[in-house]
Amino acid sequence: MDVFFYIAVAIAIFSTIMAISRRNAIHALLYLILSLLAVSVVFYLLSAPFIAALEVIIYAGAIMVLFIFVVMMLNIGLEKSMEKKWLNPRMWIIPSLLAGILLVVLFLALSNVGSLTENKGDILPKQVGISLFSTYLLGVEIAGILLMAGVIGAYHLSSQNKKVTHRFLEKK
Amino acid sequence: MLTIPIETQILFAGILFFLGLIGLLVRRNMIFMLMSIEIMLNSAGLVFIIAGNHWKQPDGQVMFIFILTVAAVEVAIGLALILQVYHHYKTLDADAVNKLRDQNSK
Amino acid sequence: MGLEQYLLMRHELVLTLITLIILIAELCIKGDNSRKIRPFAIILFFIATVVGFLPLGEGSLFGGMFQTNGMILIMKNVLNIGVLIIFIQSYTWLGNEENKIKVSEFFLLMLSTLIGMDFMISSGDFLMFYIGLELATIPIASLAAYERTKTKSAEAGIKLILSSALSSGIMLYGISMLYGTTGSIYFSEVAKSLHSSNLQTLAFIFFFSGMAFKISIVPFHLWTADVYEGAPISVTSYLSVISKGAAVFIFVIMLFTVFRAMTAMWQDVLYITSVLTMTIGNLFAMRQKNLKRFLAFSSISQAGFIFLGMIGGNELGMTSVVYFMLIYIFSNLGAFGVVSAIANRTGKENRDDYDGLYLTNPKLSLLMMIALFSLAGIPPVAGFFGKFFLFTAAAKGGFYMLVLIGVLNTIISLYYYLLVVKAMFINKSETPIQYFKSDGYTRLGLIICFAGIVFTGLFSFVFEYIRVYAFGV
Secondary structure, X not given: OHHHHHHHHHHHHHHHHHHHHOOOHHHHHHHHHHHHHXXXXXXXXXXXXXXXXXXXXXXXXXXXXXXXXXXXXHOOOOOOOHHHHHHOHHHHHHHHHHHHHHHHHHHHHHHHHOOHHHOOOOOOHHHHHHHHHOOOHHHHHXXXXXXXXXXXXXXXXXXXXXXXXXXXXXXX | OOOOOHHHHHHHHHHHHHHHHHHHHHOOEHHHHXXXXXXXXXXXXXXXXXXXXXXOOOHHXXXXXXXXXXXXXXXXXXXXXXXXXXXXXXXXXXXXXXXXXXXXXX | OOHHHHHHHHHHHHHHXXXXXXXXXXXXXXXHHHHHHHHHHHHHHHHHHHHHOOOOOOEEEHHHOEEEOHHHHHHHHHHHHHHHHHHHXXXXXXXXXXHHHHHHHHHHHHHHHHHHHHHHHOEOEHHHHHHHHHHHHHHHHHHHOOOOOOHHHHHHHHHHHXXXXXXXXXXXXXXHHHHHXXXXXXXXXXXXXXXXXXXXXXXXXHHHHHHHHHHOOOOOOHHHHHHHHHOOHHHHHXXXXXXXXXXXXXXXXXXXXOOHHHHHHHHHHHHHHHHHHHXXXXXXXHHOOEHHHHHXXXXXXXXXXXXXXXXXXXXXXXXXXXXXXXXXXXXHHHHHHHXXXXXXXXXXXXXXXHOOHHHHOXXXXXXXXXXXXXXXXXXXXXXXHHHHHHHHHHHHOOOHHHHHHHHHHHHHHHHHHHHHHHHHHOOOOOOOOOOOOOOHHHHHHHHHHHHHHHHHHHOOHHHHHHHHHOOOO
16 A cells, blocks of 8 residues: 555655646646645545545635636736647646556555455544534634635625726716 | 555655745746645645544544635635736736835835 | 523624624615615624623633633733724725725625634634634735725735735644644643654744744744735724734733743744844834835834743733733724824825924824824833833743843834824925814724723723733743
């Protein structure tokens, strides 16, 4: 099992280095997603399968998509010859190779461990859920307030530009 | 089960954390700076999972879920602000977005 | 196990209720009427402040996640008073044409950060502490970028979110190492298992640097001046007084309880940073022409003085820190109130613009003078007693050299506070700021600050009242 851990960590570190050193924001984000996937394998190996799933769904899925969305919207790091670059294998061969290694590791890890329930060291999602909604209930409530404040803040920041034109038109 | 000592595991998380810190300090593009902060938060979460696994408690995982929530809010507000800055400055270079300091150093 | 036990969370529950009421009121009110939210919110918050002073026992809830006692209650009340003054002072500014469509957001975001601070102060474990801290910081970033038409405002917002996210990331890493070494995130458990191993020392340093960002301690102060200048004045005063105050309060509680076993170590850290902060804050404050920037650097150097109270680790220190914060709230808000009243009317924020202010606006200049004297710590005013008790607490802990450096820095700081006073009273100007009459709310805010500075200085029972609940290492 240990070897899988080392491979996953190596991929995570390598792709993080790539992510912070790329010029092009989209490439960096793709490397970052890869790094998060590698970390999620580490989570799985650390007997936290639920967190591994959350890492993929929320971090790599939702949060990174937000980033990509903004990068696309602002059109930064995209040059005119973008189309050509994307077809250039040098741009995508390393990330996909790394992602492939991760896949193999995950596959081997799954086939080696057997079923999850046999592993007594695992902290199962059920335990996490019980702890979350009994011991740490107050934290969940405050997280709710935090999310509400986040929604209000983001709404307030992004709604402004529209209203200017709107009022301007009204005056006419 | 892993037989790797917890110190080694934490060391790996530490490497990720410092990569994030380096990214934040070296990069001047604000999108990259926000990304580096995500790397840092994620590696702190990794330490929580490692420690939770070490102590066999669900607390570490619960903490990670909260870090995830906070990271999402932080990114949402951060990106909204980045859009705002881009609207004003037409650039995301942190050195260019420095009117406040420039006008005072003259 | 009745519902009464939840009364321990009274501050937070009342604030949450107010937030929801304002949110619903915003949905019901249409069009131009949104300005009517201002008096409504201020009255609601005034009620909350009064309710906060009702007596309340101590105890803990949710298995120790939430704890409260007399000291924590006083801290929350101090913050409430400050926020009430800020709400009153921001009344005029919120009435401006460009702000009228988003009045309620201002109150909603401010109140949710205050909820975060209250939860943070009474947190009993690191999870609550972390979420409270984030709730207290993230919404302020969107408040700093409140004025969309101003480029500076957006810049202040992005600088605030990047630096605060960095600091909370570093702090979180420290917390995660504490959890790794102690196996618990509860303050009481962590305090028992701390024994200054290398990793725990490192964890404390990480934790400290996160905290130092929030309190803007040198060398983590770089964001302060830019954010303070770019943000709207109400938000700046909120950042410099309430945010900083909440961070100072929880920091002092955690140093005295959680990190009790590491006292010798954190005393060294506080010693160095406090000397650096006082000195560098003073040196930079001298060079500033813009008054918001000037007050930013002055507030950095004040943070250095606050550390003098913490470093002794005695119960007198905790009292003096809370007492100093109370005086600091009144004095700093008084100074910001005058700056804001003048900026609202004329748009002028520079020291040169204040030349000859006494001739045209004597009352404003007098209040500004008293507030600045209080910040500087000149004897008859409240600020003197605040600083005096801080110095006494440090001397009681045996840090005589530090007290000497603190006194020297106080003398240096007199110079730049007096520069502003000189501009108002002695300098002549061709084009002084014309006489103007402020509206009722601005005056009310300034009168409260004036009364606060005089009251807390004259009556010693405030100090004694706080001292009853204080505790040491």
